Amino acid sequence: MTTAALLELDQVSRRFGGLQALDGVSLEVQQGEILGLIGPNGAGKTTLFNVITGLTAPSSGSVRWRGKAIEGQRPDLLCRLGLARTFQNLRLFRQLSCLDNLQVAMGRNDRRGALELLALVQLQGRAEAAAGSLAYGDQRRLEIARALATGPQLLLLDEPAAGLNPVEKQALRELVQLLRDQFQLTVLIIEHHVPLMMQLCDRLAVLNFGRRIALGSPEQVRRDPLVIEAYLGKGAP
Amino acid sequence: MEVLAQLLINGLSVGAVYALFALGYTLVFSVLGVINFAHGALFTLGAYLTYLLLGGAVGSNGALAGLQLPLALPLWAALPLAGLGTAAASLVVEAVAFRPLRRRGAEPLLYLITSLGAGVILVNLIQLLMGAEAYALPGQLLGALPAVLALGDGLQIRTVQLLLLLVAALVMLLLSLWLNRSRAGKALQAVAEDATTARLLGINSGAMVQLAFALAGFLAGLAGGLVALSVSIAGPYFGISYGLKGLGVLVLGGLGSVPGAVLGGLIVGIAEACVPGNLSGYKDAVAFAFLFVVLLLRPQGLLGRRLVEKV
Amino acid sequence: MLDVSLLVQMLLGALLALAVYLPLRAGQLSLATPGFYAIGGTVAALLSTRAPALAGDGELYPLSSVLLELLLALLLAGALALVIGGPVLRLQGIYLAIATIALVEILRVLLLNSSWFGGAVGIFAIPQPFDGPEGYLGAYGLLLALVCWGCHWLEQQPLGRAMAAIRDDELAARCMGVDTDRVKLLAFLFSALVAAAAGVLAAHYFNSWNARQASFDASITSLAFVVLGGSRTWLGPVLGGLLLTALPELLRPVGDLRLIVFGLVILLGPVLIPQGLIPRGLINPKRP
Numbered sequence: 141m142t143t144a145a146l147l148e149l150d151q152v153s154r155r156f157g158g159l160q161a162l163d164g165v166s167l168e169v170q171q172g173e174i175l176g177l178i179g180p181n182g183a184g185k186t187t188l189f190n191v192i193t194g195l196t197a198p199s200s201g202s203v204r205w206r207g208k209a210i211e212g213q214r215p216d217l218l219c220r221l222g223l224a225r226t227f228q229n230l231r232l233f234r235q236l237s238c239l240d241n242l243q244v245a246m247g248r249n250d251r252r253g254a255l256e257l258l259a260l261v262q263l264q265g266r267a268e269a270a271a272g273s274l275a276y277g278d279q280r281r282l283e284i285a286r287a288l289a290t291g292p293q294l295l296l297l298d299e300p301a302a303g304l305n306p307v308e309k310q311a312l313r314e315l316v317q318l319l320r321d322q323f324q325l326t327v328l329i330i331e332h333h334v335p336l337m338m339q340l341c342d343r344l345a346v347l348n349f350g351r352r353i354a355l356g357s358p359e360q361v362r363r364d365p366l367v368i369e370a371y372l373g374k375g376a377p
Numbered sequence: 378m379e380v381l382a383q384l385l386i387n388g389l390s391v392g393a394v395y396a397l398f399a400l401g402y403t404l405v406f407s408v409l410g411v412i413n414f415a416h417g418a419l420f421t422l423g424a425y426l427t428y429l430l431l432g433g434a435v436g437s438n439g440a441l442a443g444l445q446l447p448l449a450l451p452l453w454a455a456l457p458l459a460g461l462g463t464a465a466a467s468l469v470v471e472a473v474a475f476r477p478l479r480r481r482g483a484e485p486l487l488y489l490i491t492s493l494g495a496g497v498i499l500v501n502l503i504q505l506l507m508g509a510e511a512y513a514l515p516g517q518l519l520g521a522l523p524a525v526l527a528l529g530d531g532l533q534i535r536t537v538q539l540l541l542l543l544v545a546a547l548v549m550l551l552l553s554l555w556l557n558r559s560r561a562g563k564a565l566q567a568v569a570e571d572a573t574t575a576r577l578l579g580i581n582s583g584a585m586v587q588l589a590f591a592l593a594g595f596l597a598g599l600a601g602g603l604v605a606l607s608v609s610i611a612g613p614y615f616g617i618s619y620g621l622k623g624l625g626v627l628v629l630g631g632l633g634s635v636p637g638a639v640l641g642g643l644i645v646g647i648a649e650a651c652v653p654g655n656l657s658g659y660k661d662a663v664a665f666a667f668l669f670v671v672l673l674l675r676p677q678g679l680l681g682r683r684l685v686e687k688v
Numbered sequence: 689m690l691d692v693s694l695l696v697q698m699l700l701g702a703l704l705a706l707a708v709y710l711p712l713r714a715g716q717l718s719l720a721t722p723g724f725y726a727i728g729g730t731v732a733a734l735l736s737t738r739a740p741a742l743a744g745d746g747e748l749y750p751l752s753s754v755l756l757e758l759l760l761a762l763l764l765a766g767a768l769a770l771v772i773g774g775p776v777l778r779l780q781g782i783y784l785a786i787a788t789i790a791l792v793e794i795l796r797v798l799l800l801n802s803s804w805f806g807g808a809v810g811i812f813a814i815p816q817p818f819d820g821p822e823g824y825l826g827a828y829g830l831l832l833a834l835v836c837w838g839c840h841w842l843e844q845q846p847l848g849r850a851m852a853a854i855r856d857d858e859l860a861a862r863c864m865g866v867d868t869d870r871v872k873l874l875a876f877l878f879s880a881l882v883a884a885a886a887g888v889l890a891a892h893y894f895n896s897w898n899a900r901q902a903s904f905d906a907s908i909t910s911l912a913f914v915v916l917g918g919s920r921t922w923l924g925p926v927l928g929g930l931l932l933t934a935l936p937e938l939l940r941p942v943g944d945l946r947l948i949v950f951g952l953v954i955l956l957g958p959v960l961i962p963q964g965l966i967p968r969g970l971i972n973p974k975r976p
Contacts, residue, residue: 193863219865227863233856235920236849244853245864248846290865412782414908477959485782486717487958490915493908494955501947621793621904628786658801665790665797672787673775 144207146171146326147192147223147294152201152211153350154187161187163350164201169294174320174327176341176358178334180370183347185330186228189296192328193225194218224292226283228299228330234272238263238282241271245289254289261285261315277308284315288323295319297329301336309333313340338362346370379531384650386528390538392646393545394607395664397600398623399630399638400552401593407569407633408582408589409479411488415470417620418496419463419594423601424610425503426459428512438508449515452606456544460598467594470495471587479586496620504613513609537607544603548596549639556635565589569633618661625664629671631681640679692821694937696893699828700886701933704906705913705925706835707883712919713848714875715855716777719907720788723795724765724880726902728887730799731761733811733897749815749892758888765884766877773876777869792902799899810898814891824893831889832926835882839922842878851875852920916957918964927965 145168154162162184169175177185190196192203194215203211205221224245233241242254258264261281266274271282280300287295297316301309313336319325331337337344338358346354346361348370354361361367398420405413432449435441450458474491522536556562567575568585576582601616626645630637645664652660671678704721711718735742735757736749742757744750772791779787799805806812818824842848850871853861862868891897910929917928935953939946 195859195863215862216865216867219863225863227860231857231860233853233860235856236852240849240852243846244849244861244866246846247850247865249844286864412786474955481962483958483962487915487962489785489908490912491955491958493912494951494953494957497951498948498955501944501951505944505948617904621789624786625790628783632782659797662794662797665793668790669787669794672779672783672790676779676783 145169146206147328148204148207149188149192150202150204152188152191152198152203154184154191154196155199160350162191162198165347165350165352167345167352167355169326169328172320172324172326173342174316174329174340176337176344177328177330177347178332178337178344179347184350185347186298187350188347189225189298189328189330192218193223193296219290219292222291222293223296224287224290224294225296226280226287226298226300228302230279230283232271232279232283232286235270237268238271238274239267241282241286242289245286246291257285257289258282260288262311277304280304280308280312281315288319292325294326294328297327297331299330299332301331301333309336312336316340382530382532385647386532386534386538388647388650389643390534390542390607390646391649392643393542394600394604394642395619395623395626395645396639396642397545397548397596397603398619399626399642400549400635401596401600402623402627403630403633403635403638404565404589404593404596406627407635408565408572408586409475409488410633411475411485412492412624412627413470413475413590413593414489414493414620415467415474415496415499416593416597416623417616418499419467419470419597419616420601420604420619421500421503421613421616422466423459423463423598424605424616425507425512425601425613426462426598427455427602427605428514428610430455430458431515433512433515435506436508436510436512438510439504439506441506442508456599456602459602460595463598463601464591464594466499467590467597468587470499470594471590475586475590476583500613500616507613509612511609511611512605514606535607541603541607544599548599552592552596553635561588622661622664625668628678629664629668631678634678634680637678637680692825694934696821696824696828697937698930698933699825699832700890700893701910701913702926702929703828703832703835703882703886704910705917705929706832706839706922707879707886708910708914709919709922709925710839710879710882711872711875712914713855714851714872715858716872716875717781717785717911718776718788718876718879719785719904719911720791720876721879721883721910722902722904722906723788723792724769724883725887725890725906726792726795726799726899727765727768728761728884729891729897729901730805730811730887731764731884732757732888732891733814734805735760736815736892737811737813743815748819749817751817754817754888754892758885761884761888762881765880769877769880770873773873774869777872777876789904789907792904792907796899796902799902806898808898810896810900811891812896814895814897816895817892821893824889827889828886831885836922836926838878843921847871847874912954912957914964916954916961916964920964924964 147169149165149167152162152165165188179185187196191198194213197212202209210218233244238258239251239254242257243250246253255264255267258267261284263278263282266278271279274282284300301312304312316327320327341358343356344358344361345352346367353366353370354364401416402412429446430450432446434445435443474495475488478487478491525533525535526539527533556566564580565585565588567580568582572582626641627638629644630641645667648667649660649663652663704725707721736753742753744753776784776787800808850861850866853866854868854871858868913928913932914925916932918924936946936950939949942949
């Protein structure tokens with residue numbers, strides 16, 4: 141079974157002044173998979189998201205969406221192609237109601253559709269509340285709903301579990317699986333909480349100092365000596 | 378060649394005042410990230426204070442009609458004293474128009490309005506007290522010095538211009554020495570760089586903001602006094618056009634950049650001096666035309682740093 | 689105390705406030721409003737005094753000619769807004785504000801120095817389409833109602849919502865598929881059109897027109913209208929424009945102190961009522 145990858149990164153590099161944030165990263169995201177991106181702080185995970193979603197142009201290398209080069213394109217056009225993301229530090233439209241947050245992303249007046257999405261993330265009761273007034277965990281879920289409202293095929297989640305309690309983390313895992321199973325979404329997810337990622341992801345990619353040092357099933361990655369070294373330092377058992 | 382040198386001399390002396398003016402803006406901007414629209418009014422205040430301290434009498438239209446200080450100070454004492462008086466007023470502006478908003482972490486937009494309100498009050502208080510008439514600073518300030526100095530080769534400079542250039546240069550030199558060498562100056566720069574980290578290092582950012590306002594006020598007062606000396610006071614509103622031009626100079630050089638403010642001032646001063654006499658009406662647009670072009674080509678200004686939004 | 693001419697000026701203030709509000713709703717602090725206002729007024733002043741064909745036969749200047757002026761002024765202001773909006777709107781925050789101040793100043797200096805526009809004295813004896821201030825009251829009332837209705841409609845539309853989203857977080861809006869450049873440009877365009885239309889009527893109403901109409905003071909005054917009224921819905925600027933225009937006139941009894949009181953109001957307003965008089969949510973209460 142060889143289907144063309146939904147998203148292909150080919151030798152993507154990005155340099156900020158003296159800092160090599162991404163160093164020749166190649167990665168293929170297959171249709172329908174949940175691919176996890178892990179690595180220490182500053183490994184280049186968010187930069188990779190920014191390159192994929194058009195916020196940062198790669199210094200070299202190419203990004204292909206369904207076989208077409210998309211690197212350096214405007215974020216709004218990429219969003220309309222079907223790539224939607226959330227942000228590590230929540231970036232909701234804080235003064236707008238939950239409903240309007242979703243309708244902005246939909247680009248049309250669709251109250252009913254927005255309410256359905258709110259129900260999906262258990263926020264149906266807060267439709268008219270200003271997004272900034274929600275509890276932290278609710279804001280995280282609203283941001284996911286807002287990304288869904290753009291009608292994506294690929295969902296990029298940047299640390300969606302950060303700051304959530306164990307119950308919320310479990311709910312998040314179920315939500316992401318539901319999105320993949322029922323909505324046929326492909327998910328690329330950055331997360332530090334390794335146990336959650338082990339349960340959730342089909343494959344894991346590990347970044348360190350801007351390089352992809354491992355790629356494979358959670359089990360393979362867990363045993364990878366390079367990964368152990370990156371996380372625990374040299375000389376660890 | 379001589380024409381060019383003469384243009385340079387005229388341009389530099391005007392540009393030096395713009396630079397002083399823009400330095401005040403930039404000090405406040407560097408610590409708070411906002412523009413103080415009361416700056417032009419402080420400049421006006423400095424001019425009137427200089428006039429009063431030099432022994433000038435209040436005209437017949439103001440509430441203080443006929444008032445005159447019992448003694449007339451010499452210029453070398455009146456200018457810095459006027460600067461100090463303006464610095465005090467600047468601290469008041471900070472306390473009423475900036476501090477309440479700063480405490481609340483308000484939108485930068487609101488500072489524009491409150492500082493403008495402070496400026497409107499200040500200008501109209503001056504008008505109420507001193508009347509709307511023009512004031513010329515008393516004559517023989519420069520003592521026995523001639524009004525115009527010949528520099529040979531047909532070049533000449535008004536003594537006032539020379540004085541203005543020298544004082545401005547001296548003040549800018551002292552300011553940059555102070556900023557880079559003294560403890561307080563370095564603390565001020567640290568707050569400008571990153572207020573949160575500076576606070577963690579034990580720097581009182583509130584005190585630094587006040588220091589920036591006091592310095593900015595001093596510079597505005599000094600610039601006002603010098604301009605009044607050079608071209609006389611046209612009325613309480615005469616600071617406004619300088620205030621706007623100073624804004625142009627500020628952005629031209631790069632917001633928050635001290636050398637940028639100086640460079641911007643000199644460029645605009647010289648460019649204005651180069652406008653031919655028959656087009657002099659367009660002189661006031663030069664600073665803004667420059668500003669506009671620079672903003673489009675290099676939004677961070679000539680010497681400013683580019684800001685990148687972190688995601 | 690509230691005579692008709694004051695009412696006319698209050699309506700004018702409300703219109704100018706809406707012109708500042710429109711880009712601000714999209715997070716863009718543009719102070720170019722007086723520039724477009726001056727363009728509208730200059731077009732009207734020039735056409736009505738220099739084009740005899742427009743004067744008509746009757747005692748009053750024909751309304752159809754005013755409409756023609758309006759059309760031309762809107763076309764000119766709109767074209768200019770589209771041309772300069774592209775590059776200018778790439779600037780962020782205070783840089784945009786200063787660039788638009790610069791634009792207004794450049795325009796003012798050009799008008800002031802061109803004899804064609806009447807130079808420093810301006811253009812006089814602009815003909816009157818109405819025989820009293822009541823006519824202007826009606827015209828301005830109609831224009832204001834139209835603009836308010838437009839703003840209200842816009843706020844319910846995807847475009848209006850996208851504007852508000854950009855104000856909250858431009859980068860996030862872009863990532864959610866909003867063509868932010870286009871939305872900002874449209875907001876800037878709408879603002880220019882409102883200001884130019886207000887200017888056309890103002891030239892006739894004031895009977896004379898000069899370069900001082902495009903001043904920095906006017907920029908900031910109309911910004912004060914918006915800030916004090918509240919900038920989250922259109923009702924805020926309208927209220928701010930009406931009240932603050934009336935204020936200096938109502939304060940006339942205190943004589944010389946009136947501008948000081950005006951200064952106090954704009955100094956204390958943002959400190960005491962940070963959200964403005966009309967905060968978000970008041971105008972569109974929760975629907976059932």
